[in-house]
Amino acid sequence: DAGVTQSPTHLIKTRGQQVTLRCSPISGHKSVSWYQQVLGQGPQFIFQYYEKEERGRGNFPDRFSARQFPNYSSELNVNALLLGDSALYLCASSRQGGTEAFFGQGTRLTVV
Amino acid sequence: GNSVTQMEGPVTLSEEAFLTINCTYTATGYPSLFWYVQYPGEGLQLLLKATKADDKGSNKGFEATYRKETTSFHLEKGSVQVSDSAVYFCAPLATDSWGKLQFGAGTQVVVTP
Numbered sequence: 001d002a003g004v005t006q007s008p009t010h011l012i013k014t015r016g017q018q019v020t021l022r023c024s025p026i027s028g029h030k031s032v033s034w035y036q037q038v039l040g041q042g043p044q045f046i047f048q049y050y051e052k053e054e055r056g057r058g059n060f061p062d063r064f065s066a067r068q069f070p071n072y073s074s075e076l077n078v079n080a081l082l083l084g085d086s087a088l089y090l091c092a093s094s095r096q097g098g099t100e101a102f103f104g105q106g107t108r109l110t111v112v
Numbered sequence: 113g114n115s116v117t118q119m120e121g122p123v124t125l126s127e128e129a130f131l132t133i134n135c136t137y138t139a140t141g142y143p144s145l146f147w148y149v150q151y152p153g154e155g156l157q158l159l160l161k162a163t164k165a166d167d168k169g170s171n172k173g174f175e176a177t178y179r180k181e182t183t184s185f186h187l188e189k190g191s192v193q194v195s196d197s198a199v200y201f202c203a204p205l206a207t208d209s210w211g212k213l214q215f216g217a218g219t220q221v222v223v224t225p
Contacts, residue, residue, distance in 0.1 A: 006155075033211050042116075042201055042215030043156070056212050090155055094211055100146065101205075101213060103156040 002026070004093050004104035012110045013081050021076045021107045025093030031055075032074040033101060034066055035090040043090055049074055050096060078109075086111045114139040114214040118202055121220035125192055133187040133219045135176075135202035143204035145169075145178055145185040146213070150199045159187075159200070197223045 005024045013019050025032050031050040035043035048056035049068035063079045072093075078085055088108050092101035119134045137143070144163045148156040160169035165180035176187045185202055199220045203213040 004155075031211055033213075035213075035215075040217075042218050043213070044215070045212045048211045050211070058212070088155075092156075092211075092213075096211075099211075100144070100158060100161055101211060102158060103148070105155040 004091055004102055006089075006091050006104040006107050008107060009105065010108045010110075012112060015081055015083060015111055017081050018077065018079045019081060019109060021078075021089050021091075021109070023074045023076070023091030023093075023104060025072050025074070025091075026102055029093035029095050029102075030072055031094045031096055031099075031101075032068055032072065033092045033094075034074070034076045035092065036060070037088040037090055037106070039087070046076070081111045083111050085109065114143070114204055114206055116202055116204065116214055116216035118200075118216040118219050121199075121218070122222050123219060124222045124224065127194055127223055127225055128191045129223075131187070131189045131192045131196070131221065133200055133202075133221070134184070135186055135216070136182070136184045137202070137204045137214075138183065139204045139206045139214070141206060142180065143206045145176070146203045146205065147174070147176055147185070147187050148201045148203060148215075150201065150218070152198070156201065192221070192223045194223045194225055197221060 033048040034046040037043040045058040147159040160171040162169040162178035199218040
C-alpha cells in the first residue's frame with residue numbers, strides 16, 4: 001500500500017506570494033493533520049481534519065488555511081508568505097483522530 | 113496544555129553502545145505515547161508506541177515503557193548501529209486532542225563506527 005504522499009517535494013516562493021501544498025492519505029485513513037517543522041525544531045501542529053471537518057487548529061495566523069476533500073486528500077494554503085514560513089511542511093494521516101499517525105516525506109518550502 | 117521534555121542532543125555514541133533517550137511529558141488524561149524517528153532530509157517515521165500504562169513498545173531493537181507514575185517514556189536500544197543516526201522525537205497524543213501530537217525539540221543521535 002502507498003504511504004502518505006505529499007506534493008510538491010520542494011518549492012521556492014517569493015515573499016507575499018501564496019502557496020498550496022497537497023497531501024494524499026493512506027488508503028482507508030479519514031484523518032489528515034498538518035505540521036510545520038522549522039529547521040532544528042520539532043514539528044508544530046497546524047490543522048487536523050477528520051471527515052472533511054476541521055477538528056483542531058494550532059497557534060498559526062489566519063494566513064494559514066486548509067481543507068479536506070471527499071476522497072480525504074487535503075490541501076494546505078498559506079497566503080502572503082513571510083520569510084519565517086520557510087520550513088518543512090509535514091502531512092500525517094490516521095484512521096481517525098485519536099489513533100497513530102503516519103507521516104509523509106514533507107514539502108520543503110523556501111521563501112525568498 | 114501538553115508538553116514534552118527530551119534530553120538535549122546531540123548524543124554521540126560508538127557503534128554497539130547502549131542508547132537511552134529520556135522523555136517526560138505532561139498531558140491531560142492518559143495519552144498514547146509515540147516515538148518517531150527522522151532521518152536526514154526525510155519526514156517522520158513511527159518507531160514505536162504504547163497506548164496504556166506499563167505497555168512496552170518495541171521495534172527494530174528499540175524499546176520504551178509507558179511509566180504513568182513518572183510520566184516518562186524513555187527510549188532504549190542495547191546496541192546501536194551507524195544507521196541509527198537520526199533525530200528522535202517523543203510525542204504524546206492526548207485522548208481529547210483529536211490527533212494533535214505534541215513534539216519536543218527532538219534528540220539528535222550520532223553513531224560513529
